[in-house]
Amino acid sequence: MERPDAPPDVVIRRLPLYARSLRYLLEEGVHSVSSQELGERINVTAAQIRKDLSYFGEFGKQGIGYDVEKLLNHIDHILGLTHHWPLVVVGVGSLGQAIARYDGFQTQGLRIVGLFDSDPDKIGQMVDDLTIMDYSRLHAVISEHQARLAVIAVPATRAQEVADMLIEAGIRAILNYAPIILQTPDDVWVRYIDPVAVMHSLTYYLAREQGGAEVKRR
Amino acid sequence: MERPDAPPDVVIRRLPLYARSLRYLLEEGVHSVSSQELGERINVTAAQIRKDLSYFGEFGKQGIGYDVEKLLNHIDHILGLTHHWPLVVVGVGSLGQAIARYDGFQTQGLRIVGLFDSDPDKIGQMVDDLTIMDYSRLHAVISEHQARLAVIAVPATRAQEVADMLIEAGIRAILNYAPIILQTPDDVWVRYIDPVAVMHSLTYYLAREQGGAEVKRR
DNA sequence: TAGATTGTTAATCGATTAACAATC
DNA sequence: TAGATTGTTAATCGATTAACAATC
Structure with a gap:
């Protein structure tokens, strides 16, 4: 069988x-x-x-x-969208803020339960109804909400160490916006969002279309 | 041969x-x-x-x-990254702003030459050194800079009409952040960035891991 | 020369598509 | 009943991997 x-x-x-x-x-x-x-x-x-x-x-x-x-x-x-999945966002630059503010993230089965940044000036500030916290609180917040999902929106130079911290704290799946490939254990899911790489795959085709475009224009 | x-x-x-x-x-x-x-x-x-x-x-x-x-x-x-590619961004909500501000977009062979929004309150405002413009200026700006690349960062309900306008104005490749599949001519390239869909593919695996997680925890 | 690593071919693996019996 | 559309199997298509002669 x-x-x-x-x-x-x-x-x-x-x-x-x-x-x-x-x-x-x-x-x-x-x-x-x-x-x-x-x-x-x-x-x-x-x-x-x-x-x-x-x-x-x-x-x-x-x-x-x-x-x-x-x-x-x-x-x-x-x-698994019959209930909401708690998730944390690390890195609250303009991208992290856009994610925190985006309706589609907060609805549709996802719920942001923590925003984290390393910049002391940002700690304590609010984005909508969420307070930006220090990395020292990562473990507690992830444990408290049983979060297993995380978004990384820090610079590439910081992404690997952030991933390590997140996994250590219990995160099992990561959506990484930083332009770098993460090294993670096999049992952790990682997905990438890489708009610049996507753009560069488009320039490839556009670069080859120059002639064709003239033709199309008649 | x-x-x-x-x-x-x-x-x-x-x-x-x-x-x-x-x-x-x-x-x-x-x-x-x-x-x-x-x-x-x-x-x-x-x-x-x-x-x-x-x-x-x-x-x-x-x-x-x-x-x-x-x-x-x-x-x-x-x-084709030996020169810079002019591109326009349509939709200057928090996501559009994050894109406009993101270094990796402005460097690496890409150059934003126009920000557009339909909200009259936003027209004329600046994001860094770029002025937000009305859709009426789309065609002129795209022609002037010979832009063939565009980013769509408007709500799903508006994305198709914006795509139509862009293509009409000469855009040949689109990076679409709106959570909807665009209908476009065969000779236009479209790529999607869809973080919520990616998240939902992750919840699938996490939903199945519940038991496994227990085991792993020993 | 010996060791390393490329570029390429052939084998394998996996995903998509076509086709159709089952059945609403 | 006739027409439409599913679920599934088999055929096709395409991408990845393994293997190795060529050669630095």
């Missing part, structure tokens, strides 16, 4: 996009959607959506499609 | 990471690096680095490795 394959990580990364699109559909008052229609909204093939969902169960009806609300509930359950 | 394969997009996305790591090595005064060493820094296999680079030429020396500065120059050329 084979254990069914664990869903590949690419699938897990797409689930939140399906969930979001379903939320928009729900707001629009759409009750039912086919894999075809959902796929067109998010530029994914219908086959891929059906295949992705099949890792988790059977959520649709032949000839009909998917009930938007029901499928959304299923995906939210799969992603 | 076959045209050599165009490098796959995954490869193009990794090049900026190689470039950055090489920049750090250069700062550290390291002159030579093997694919093995470079790979360890960025969690990529040595074979993958060599394969990726082979799409563009032969940059190393058997038995020795790569000259850090030379390889960096090659990659910068490949990515």
